Amino acid sequence: MNGHAGQRAGRLARVAIWVLAPALALVFAIGSLLWLQREKIQLGAEAYLYGLPLVLMDLTRAEFGAQQPATDPLRRVRQPPNAAFREVVRPTVDLLYTTAFIDLDAGPWVLRLPPNPEHFEVFSVLDAWTDVFAAPGTRSHGGAGGTYLIAGPRWQGQIPAGMTLLRGGTRMAWLIGRTQIRGPQDLPAVHQLQDGISLEPLVASGVPATSDTSVMPTTAVHSSAPPAAEGKGMAKMATAKGAAPLAHLRQMSARDFFQRLSALMVDNPPRAADRPMVMKLERLGVAPGQAPAWGWLDGRSVALGRWLADFQVRRELAKPRDTVQGWQTPPDLLGRYGTAYNIRAAVALVGLGANLPEDAIYPSARVDGEGKALDGAQRYRIRFLPGQLPPARAFWSVTAYGADDFLLDVPEGRHAVGSRQPLAANADGSVDLLVQADPPPPAMRANWLPVRAGEPFQLTARLYWPEPAALQGRWHMPAIERVR
DSSP: OHHHHHHHHHHHHHHHHHHHHHHHHHHHHHHHHHHHTHHHHHHHHHHHHHHHHHHHHHHHHHHHHHHSOTTOSOEEOOSOOOTTOOSSSSOOSSEEEEEEEEEGGGOOEEEEEOOOSSSOEEEEEEETTSOEEEOOBHHHHTTSOEEEEEEOTTOOOOOOTTOEEEEOSSSEEEEEEEEEOOSGGGHHHHHHHHHHOEEEEOEETTEEOOGGGGSOOSSOSSTTSOOTTOSTTHHHHHHOTTOOHHHHHHHSOHHHHHHHHHHHHHHSOOOGGGHHHHHHHHHTTOBTTBOOOOOHHHHHHHHHHHHHHHHHHHHHHHSOOSOBTTBBOOOTTTTOOTTOHHHHHHHHHHHTTOOOTTTEEOOEESBOTTSOBOBTTSOEEEEEOTTOSOOEEEEEEEEEEETTSSBOOOGGGOOEEETTSOOOBOTTSOEEEEEESSOOOGGGGGGEEEOOTTOBEEEEEEEEEEOHHHHTTSOOOOOEEEOO
């Protein structure tokens, strides 16, 4: 009996080997192939993170151009965003935007800001790689307004009297103007301020540049650059109205991504400090004006590298790091990234167009003070001790977002609470913000930040024109306490 059992076991083992051998061989072959392609995979991951901000900026520009009439380069947003807004992640409801994508090869451009002593404002100007190269506003002009000349790297003209030169290093620039609003009743006053803002070409030798060139074409103008929309499906992708730029980015194949990157780098060149990364791009077959010509295997390896980088960034963003009482504050290199490519890419994904820290800082939280994920099924409070409200020269707020980084669909469109509300204080002078799905008693209604019952959420605090205590890390947001 034992002999028969042994024979059966032996036969089963031989059958198992016969069945599994091809699968094991395939696994071994794939492993060997991945090992041989490890350099391409690694380069694909690094190059993707390096180029992501530039490509995402251009996709955002294309979305902007699809919605903006050619008669005026400025887009004046008249209402704060709501839960349906999908153009930029983590939008703020504290400000109205006045924005423009500017083609600096068609400039320079004159930006005029009227006097504005009552409302905080900042007009950040970003280059194509998302670095802020200028930020005129309340912090610099003190409410007096000003006239600024926004010029590209090749312009060598005379600066007119009374203008301040703001020079960018790339053809594409993004003007993001933010003007404080104190609620619906404040909208007419802010609209009047927006109407006083102008952006127009500088008259050179009596011949003005045409205003409709403020929206750059989808493809680079230099003949050495291949069309950015040449890849399959890219032309439709670049001009589709109402489609979020982040969704476009995720839909792009690796080949289309790097093709667009190579075209964009012609007019938006890498900096001298980027030379080591440029050399890595060259090893990958990518250069300004040179689209990749990969075979099937190299293309698949680069795509795998891109997927791994994207997965790693999403996973790292979901982890609370360097938190203080559950809050994480972005690094102080925000807007001036240098060669911190991973940080630059992460910021582009969750807060494209971020201000300089001097103008605003953004502590954020996904967990409470005990490290547990924020959940709309719970009630929370944020208690500021007496004299410990956020130290901001302009104003501060706390906004709730869903797991997708967009505003929640909540009652009354009440997306933020902060210094613009008449917050009720406790008997000892402390102030509680109440974060919960159900409304609190009427006496505490001004302190309420609604969320959605049973849904995960996250919070972002904003301090505009922060005091040194906040900038230097001597003040921190208090822990988010779960109310039992």
